[in-house]
Amino acid sequence: MTYKALIPVKRLTEVKSRLAPHLSQKQRADLVLEMLRHVIDALQTSNALDAILVVSADPHVLAQASAWGAQPSPEEVPGHNEALHAAAIRERNAGTGALLTISADLPLLHPDDIRQMRNLAEEHAVVLAPSRDGTGTNALLTRPPLAIPYRFGPGSFQLHREAAQDLGLQHTLYTSIGSALDIDVIDDLTALKYLKAEAVRNRNSLVS
Template identity: 35%
Template structure:
């Protein structure tokens, strides 16, 4: 049992899907990139919905499809900051949750191998506020999931080289980060090489995303 008593909301920023995942364009068409993004977001939402211990789910989005998915799940929709990039979207949600006395789990929509069990493992590792828990990307560059209580305890700046800066930012605030490597959460999809890595990942075997990629002939 963890030492955290703050209710934690999952925050999932979803930018408008038209033009999504441009770095996959050497292998996927625009329509394929949008289809893959919908599948991956669906798998993240399913994992969050199946995880025990979350107070709720919030999507930061203006995308009509993502908004409809949120309504279908009974999730909250936040539009503030939705066009301000990943960092801006998460920060906008953090301000709202902080004002409500909630905690925050921030994660992206491109981690299709995530499971409810991994979400629960992150929650279990999180300590009493002020606390910072992080699950890094597979390359130890990105920050694929962060739990913060309170949500503004550590300034966040996402990007390709955010993992070690986030650890330093937490320590600068006097908070020792709890690091929880999780293979499903670690496997984010940004470029064509990531598609091949997903195909080799045992945790991805049952995902709809990988089944679709194989059906489309996009991975072996």
């Protein structure tokens, strides 16, 4: 079975508006690209996927994605869920067996997160990875693509879960700090700095 990933990315002029009081537009764009590269690297290193597609209306995002080894997928229609739906339809029609739709802003994502989600997908039609606050969806792995409709936005985790329940699909949750910590507000950046510092301290304690 073919497993692929979709990573949606907004236009760089529109990203991370809730960080605008703290970061300039360029800083926010650079942050998004840095996190996107990390997510692509984690997906590639997992060796659990046959292809990685970046869906965006931003030519610079698509060019960077291509340079980093992902397939650029220009948005076919406006709107976050609508663009993902169009991309997923295309992949399903091309014979893709399972599709992982994952956020671009997961700076602690680890290749093991991807491997474990794929393992869960062997027994479940839907694998959900919630955001740190439990309300959003940071990753959605469906077998086949569009086993449930995209409902990204406020409260998406509950909406996706209810969709799987309503359709009687086997579904499960995957939770780790790598899949849960997305960067939207300044508190998320503070948490990221703390977790990175904690990881360094732990490594140093193992060496000493």
